[in-house]
Amino acid sequence: MSGNKLRLGVNIDHVATVRNARGGAYPDPVRAAILAEQAGADGITAHLREDRRHIVDADIEQLMDALSVPLNFEMAATEEMQQIALRHKPHAVCIVPEKREERTTEGGLEVAREENRLAHYIAPLRDAGCRVSIFVAAEQKQIEAAHRIGAEVVELHAGAFCDAHSEGRFDDRDREFEALRNMSSFAHSLGLEVHAGHGFTYDCVKPVAAFPEVMELNIGHFLIGEAIFQGLQPAIAEMRRLMDEARNG
Numbered sequence: 055m056s057g058n059k060l061r062l063g064v065n066i067d068h069v070a071t072v073r074n075a076r077g078g079a080y081p082d083p084v085r086a087a088i089l090a091e092q093a094g095a096d097g098i099t100a101h102l103r104e105d106r107r108h109i110v111d112a113d114i115e116q117l118m119d120a121l122s123v124p125l126n127f128e129m130a131a132t133e134e135m136q137q138i139a140l141r142h143k144p145h146a147v148c149i150v151p152e153k154r155e156e157r158t159t160e161g162g163l164e165v166a167r168e169e170n171r172l173a174h175y176i177a178p179l180r181d182a183g184c185r186v187s188i189f190v191a192a193e194q195k196q197i198e199a200a201h202r203i204g205a206e207v208v209e210l211h212a213g214a215f216c217d218a219h220s221e222g223r224f225d226d227r228d229r230e231f232e233a234l235r236n237m238s239s240f241a242h243s244l245g246l247e248v249h250a251g252h253g254f255t256y257d258c259v260k261p262v263a264a265f266p267e268v269m270e271l272n273i274g275h276f277l278i279g280e281a282i283f284q285g286l287q288p289a290i291a292e293m294r295r296l297m298d299e300a301r302n303g
């Protein structure tokens with residue numbers, strides 16, 4: 055991924071959701087990834103869930119062959135996913151919590167609860183050259199634990215902030231925003247690279263994009279939705295414009 059500008063990782067999971075609705079071959083998430091690259095995405099994010107509800111193993115194979123920007127491979131901390139990651143050796147892996155019954159990622163990884171296991175789990179991934187990120191809630195104890203286990207990056211779960219904003223719960227939104235801002239600064243003070251993701255829309259991206267410590271935003275569901283109305287490349291270009299506006303004033 056490029057320099058120290060605020061990078062945009064485009065998550066293409068939900069192109070696969072549409073594809074899988076009919077069990078066919080289109081729309082192709084790999085074609086979406088290539089179009090996203092051409093529209094200015096600095097990286098592509100794909101979440102291979104245990105239940106393969108959207109991205110499937112063949113998508114990861116094809117993305118590894120087709121992409122000229124880095125792949126951020128989201129995965130649960132399972133033996134199966136570790137073997138898949140070690141086989142492909144993507145630029146980055148992001149360890150996320152998963153529950154089969156969830157509709158989408160509901161919270162951050164409870165790193166503090168299983169530090170020893172996760173430290174051993176991520177070591178081979180780091181040794182294989184993958185940049186290891188941990189998807190965490192904006193909580194000090196989780197960020198400290200992510201640092202202790204040897205993660206290089208934390209991705210702050212922005213979902214509570216984004217949901218509160220879109221639902222008009224502005225007191226909740228402001229509280230979540232303060233947590234994100236404080237934990238972005240705290241994570242940076244530990245030497246962690248700071249990312250954020252989950253739930254960003256045009257309306258709520260700028261306040262977090264303005265955090266000077268944040269190096270990357272991973273955004274998917276909203277962009278794929280917007281692509282239905284204005285096309286994927288214009289949707290990405292607008293998100294990029296808003297991110298740049300936030301960062302550069």
Ligand SMILES: CC(=O)[C@@H](O)[C@H](O)COP(=O)(O)O
Pocket residue numbers: 065067101103108128150157158159189251252274275
């Ligand atoms: C970890 C995260 O916030 C996103 O990658 C999200 O998981 C997208 O996938 P789902 O929509 O299946 O949760």
Ligand SMILES: NCC(=O)COP(=O)(O)O
Pocket residue numbers: 065099209250251252253254272273274275276
């Ligand atoms: N890690 C967050 C991500 O990849 C995209 O989340 P969303 O924008 O699909 O909610």
